[in-house]
Amino acid sequence: MAMPRIIFLVVLLFCMLCCFINNNIEAAPQGSLIKYLPGFNGSFPSKHYAGYVTIDDGDNHPSKNLYYYFVVSERNQSTDPVVLWLNGGPGCSSFDGFVYEHGPFNFDAAKQEGGLPTLHLNPYSWSKVSSIIYLDSPAGVGFSYSDNTSLYKTGDIQTAYDTHLFLLKWFEQFPEFTGNEFYIAGESYAGVYVPTLASVVDKGIRTGVKPVIKFKGYMVGNGVCDPRFDSDDALVPFAHGMGLISDHMYKATEVACKRNYHNYTNSDECDSTLSKIYSALDGLNQYDILEHCYHSRAGVQGNKSNELPESFKQLGMSSDKPLPVRKRMFGRAWPFRAPVKGGLIPLWPQLMESGGVQCIDDTVATVWLNNKEVRKAIHANPESGEWGLCTDNLSYNNDAGSMLSYHKNLTASGYRILIYSGDHDMCIPFTGTQAWTESLGYQIIDEWRSWISNDQIAGYIQGYANDFTFLTIKGAGHTVPEYKPRESLDFYSRWLKGQKI
Structure with a gap:
């Protein structure tokens, strides 16, 4: 009788283990699971989740509803890292990165279905090697909102604090990912978002805040850092070196x-x-000096009249509105003539009204993300209002100062850092980024050399002590994965693995 009893116990333990594994895998809130996307026909290569995490400061103040879109890794969700992606602005939606850069889909604006642009799978999506959280931050940006719009008065420090609260609650909702390595990434004004958030996350880990985030490092692309380096001190040498x-x-x-x-x-x-x-x-197109910059209807697809191309009419545009210059939007960043120097920052819609932003367009994304069926599919609340790539809802204060001290403190704490630059961006030129990375004074342990993608030189790299790396991407503009998707996936996947680039 002993043997059947042993077999029974073994079977019971096996069932319990299977139950535990299933619960662990499916712990994510199923109400946030995305089952379809209008404009896309086919199976998702991995699970997608989207919804809201509500945060407050614990003092009975009005809450903020922060929207996320989570793409599970297509490779191995249990071992691949989780990466938080933040776009810049300030005030720009991280759907920018999702739609135009390294998300799981690309638009095909030439093909439409039910009045919407169609989507196809992106062969160079960063979800090939990692799970990615695309977060609209702070509240008032993209699909994130608050019932009390007075909370849209914010700044660098508050945004970092709020995003940390979001992460803690997000990991509570997705506990199966607490064991994965976690990284923060972003571009442009996220050169401020990323290190300030990393500092708050680090402090939370050191003070025992739960759940414990397995934070390992961060990466910043063409990011704001310090006005001494982001200003004309970078622009003038860049313009001269490029023959401009x-x-x-x-x-x-x-x-x-x-x-x-x-x-x-x-x-x-x-x-x-x-x-x-x-x-x-x-x-010039300040976000990529090699790209065209159209200023009128005559520049669009050779159109010499005021008549809109049919494809743009189908996207809901009228002849009295300016045309998009291409299917994808090239460049979202702080204008090169106005480096961040502290205080209130003019937002993108305000800059556009004053003529301060050139060569950009977000028509396709705007049409798609404001479609009722799309918003329903991705669980975007109607209360968030109309989606726009960059908002004018905020009153945003640059109150964190220079990022140099943040980078120094975080490298001293043992975090891995990658700073990368598209070398044809005139908005945040690589000359300034190269100068400030060198100014930290770290010993060079991997002297300036080329790095390879697809058997070709893809850019240059310099490695410093403290696991601090500066990398350029040859021929890329301000939003690197948009211009060089294959090369971007290469350096991204190698860096996450800790491999030599």
């Missing part, structure tokens, strides 16, 4: 501004020479 200004203009500006374009003393003469440089650069 003459030697005479460059040398005259060096003399007039004493090579200190950020904080010069001879203002009249320096202003005059800088104005000549701005004039020479005017009309």
Whole structure:
């Protein structure tokens, strides 16, 4: 009789183990599971979840509803890292990264279904090697909202605090991912979002906040860091090196501004020479100097009249509105003539009204994400209002200061950091990023060299002590994965694995 009893116990233990595994895998809130997407026909390569995490400060203040779209890794959800992606602005939706850069789908605007652009799978999605949370942050951005719009007055410090609260609650809802390595990534103004959030996450880990986040490091692409480096101190050498200004203009500006374009003393003469440089650069696509920059209907698909192309009419545009210049939007960033210097920051819609933003378009994403069926499928609440790529709802304060101290403190705490730059971005030029990464004073342990993707030189890399790396992507603009998707997936997957790039 002993043997059947042993067999019974073994079977019972096996069933309990299976039950545990199933519960662990399916612990994610099933109400947030996305079952279909209008415009896409086919099976998802992995599970997708979307919905809201509600946060408050615990003092009976109105809550904030932060929207996320979560793509589970297509490879191995139990061992692949989880990455939080943040777009910049400030005030721009992380659907930007989802739709135009490294999300699981690409748009095919030339093909439409039911008045919507169709989608096909992106062969270079970052979800090939990781799970990714696309977060609309702060409240008031994208699909994130609050019933009390006074909470839209915020800044760097509050945004980092709120995003940390989001992460803690998100991991409570998705406990099966608490054992995965966690990374933070972003671009442009997320050069502020990422290190400030990383600092708050690190503090939470050290003080024993639960659930424990297995935070390992972060990456920033073409990111804001410090006004000394993000300003004309980067732009002028970049423009000269790229052959956009003459030697005479460059040398005259060096003399007039004493090579200190950020904080010069001879203002009249320096202003005059800088104005000549701005004039020479005017009309370029500042987010990728190799890309076209259309300014009127005549520039769209060779159209010489005021008549809209049929494909744009089908997207709901009228002839009295400006045309999109291409299917994808090239560039979302802080304009190169106005580096972040603290205080209230003008938002993108305000800059567009003043003519400060050039060569951008988000028509396809706007049409798709404001479709009722799409919003229903991705669980976007009607209370969030109309989706826009970048909002003017916020009153946003740049109150965190320079990011240099954040990077130093976080490397000292043992976190891995990758700073990457598309080398044809004139908005946050690689010259400034290269300068500030070098200014940290870390020993060079992997001297400047090329790195390879698809048997071709894809850019250059310099590795420093403390697991701190600077990398360029050859021929890429401000939003690197949009311009160089294959190369981006290569360096992303290698870095996450800890492999040599």
